[in-house]
Amino acid sequence: MLEYHKNLEIFGDIEEVSMDNYKAYLGNVIYSQDKDTLVVKEKSYILVQDGIVQGIFKDLPEGFPQENIIDWGNNLIIPGFSDMHVHASQFLQRGMGMDKKLLDWLNTYTYPTEAKFQDKEHAKKIYGLFVDELVRQGTLHVNCFSSIHYEASEILFELLLERGLFAFTGKLNMDQNSPEFYLEDTESSLRSTEVFISNYRQKGNVQAAIVPRFTITCSEELLAGLGKLAQQYGTPVHSHMCEAISTIKASKELFPNYKNEAEVFYHNNLLGQTPTIMAHCIFMDDDVVQLMQNPNCMAVHCPDATANINAGGIMPVKKLLEMGINLAIGSDIGSGASLSIARGIASTIQHSKIRNMFDPQWEAVNLSEAFYMATRSGGRYFNKVGAFDKGYHFNALVIDDSNFPGENLTSLERLERFCYAGDDRNIVMRYIVGKELII
């Protein structure tokens, strides 16, 4: 063992441990260093010890155990994706009611669909399918809504934990402006949320979150109570904000003492006091942008959902990136129709090009920026995921694109092609903390 350690000195400060714990994954490695830098290491080894990345090397030392080398040949190795806004309880309604406006769509499709999760057997079945599909699409880190039901939310938490995913999830809160069959009273909403976050604070890599649906469906009493719980337990917050012209107008009527939804959340300790993830953030005044510049805040771009429910605008992604706001990508099913974050990367770029036509001041985002949002930036509130820096979890996808004809392409061209033209069939392996995830 000691002799072997000596050979490994070329790797730097690898600790003196049995080499049985080391694995070397060979392939064309790509990950984001920052929004402007994609690191590409072709035909290189990612050295992993007990599921943690130790470095990326061109060569292995003589004598490295052959059985510990996993040779992925010419395939790409990229970090697992992060889906930072998705409704597990809307898995069954993807691609339906897309001609309706948001509030109408919620009342016609969403609330009846979500109300079915009162049935635990239904929750087990559908959440099982949802988690399987996440893994199939290469999403290894996820921030997801459940429904208002405590037991269904427990089931979702346990399924995410069982699969080993890195996740935030929580019981939804709604105590007003919702149909009778899908509504809580304020007191029981707060009580069950407290039980949930105290029971499920953190298990494995899954953490409970506080999830008020949006300002319209929450009384200020409920929001204030949730903010208190978030602070008391240090719990992350997940909601929707500045999503559509219709919701902004409705929120303004319900909360006339506040300038906008961000103020409603902020004054109730639900914006930036603990890690806060806000979906959409399409229409933001300068003072909202300033609140979101807090490193504890993240805005999630959900391009397909924005187009499907016709929010009336497109997130100014380039501007927000330049202003230093943490950004991620969300599939937002069921208003989004696919759980593929690779597709989300392509959509992010396409939508920013459309926005650029109407707002030429800000350029369209490029592959580097969109990939960063989907991996490193999206994973920032989880523990060292979304990149292959030393010390990061080896949460990775192997992409086999040999079904596409083409010669002499760079690894980046192949990554771009996978995002635009590939699908889950190109993901031939998923690793989480170095373990193979079987679909």
Ligand SMILES: [Zn+2]
């Ligand atoms: Zn949503």
